[in-house]
Amino acid sequence: MFTLRQAVFGLFLVFCLTPWASPPVALALGLVLAQTVGNPFTAHTKTLTHKLLQFSVIGLGFGMNAHAAVQAGKQGILFTVVSIFGTLVLGYFVGKWLGLGRHVVHLISCGTAICGGSAIAAIGPVLRAKDEEMSVALGTVFVLNALALFAFPPIGHALHMSQNQFGLWCAIAIHDTSSVVGAAAAYGNQALEVATTVKLARALWIIPVAIGTSLMFKQKDVKVKIPYFIFGFIGAMLLNTFVPAVRPLGPLLTHLAKIGLTATLFFIGAGLSAAVVRSVGAKPYVLGALLWVVISIASLYVIIHAI
Incomplete structure (x- = not known):
């Protein structure tokens, strides 16, 4: 017999796999679940979230063109470094x-x-x-x-941002790949392509930053x-881009990837219970919020005036 929590979880998850669900809706359903009956599969969803996000991101690659991606990557590299x-x-001074x-x-x-x-898991x-x-950092x-996923698309529409501008803004100002892709997908296909490409290029900076961290904090023999x-x-x-026989599979694989991303956001929301939010304490949220607001406003200003 299924428990009430398991039944509600199953119903919400099935809905997230349908065409009526979107990334923000999936995250909202996960949050509702976490604040009410709770997530009955916490350990499983934590493990599955990581793997599902990776496979979903790979699947999105089958819907993208390498030439356009290189152009987007060039455009975002200066923003990324700065x-x-x-x-x-x-962050250090705050x-x-x-x-x-x-x-x-x-x-x-x-x-x-x-x-x-x-980045937190790697560093x-x-x-x-x-x-x-x-x-504390992950929380x-x-x-x-979660806030960014809901807030960014309405801001983009209110400011009449182009697909290119919004995708670049998402990649720079939203932390996690799942929320970047979710917000960009809600805005449009071109925004999704730009955001995914720039964000994944940005993610490669984990390697030099991790090496710098080991030197700065004087840690030895770390991987x-x-x-x-x-x-x-x-x-x-x-x-x-370069193998014509693969292209007919692109739309199907991309569609499955977007479904996987939607399910990923449901799992993330289901893990954000009130207890998890409270356990972090006020100061880390102040630090995180200040950094987020500064990078969001600064990058938004530059993108609107320069792109």
Whole structure:
């Protein structure tokens, strides 16, 4: 027999797999579940979220053109470099002002600067961060991600941003890949292509930042976790561009990837219970919110006036 929690979870998940669900709706359903009956499969969804996001991102590559992606990547590289280092420096000083521990400050700053939970998961072992420090950083980033997914598309429409502008803004100002792709997909296909390409190029900065972290914090004999799924995305994009036999499969694989992304956001929302949100405390949210607001407004201003 199914319990009430399992039945509600199953119904919500099935709805997220239908054409009527969108990434923001899926996240909202997950949040509703977390605040009411709760997630009955917490351990399973945590593991599945990571894998499903990776496969979904690879699948999106089958709907993209390598030539357009290179152009988008060139356009976003200067924004990427300036915003990453600016965020890390600002995070250091704001964190010091708030009196937060160096590890928590660096994890939240890296999550904001690069790619949310993936960056935190990669940088944490380099820092030899404690479990509670990782939890605080991840909780902060995931809550702000949820807000961004709902807030960005209406702002983009209100400012009459082009598909290219909005995709670039999402890639720079939203932390996690899942929310970047979700917000961009809600705005349009071109925004999705630009956002995914720039965000994944940005995610590769995990490697130099992790190496810099090990030197700055004087950590020895640590392994850097490389986001290999990015190379899967690149491979899928190259196949779709240069192998004609693959192109007919592109629409199907892209459709399945978008469904996978929608389910991923449902799982993320289902993990954000009130207890998780409260456990973080106020100061990490202040740090995360300040960094997020600064990078969002600064990048928005530059993109609107320069792109």
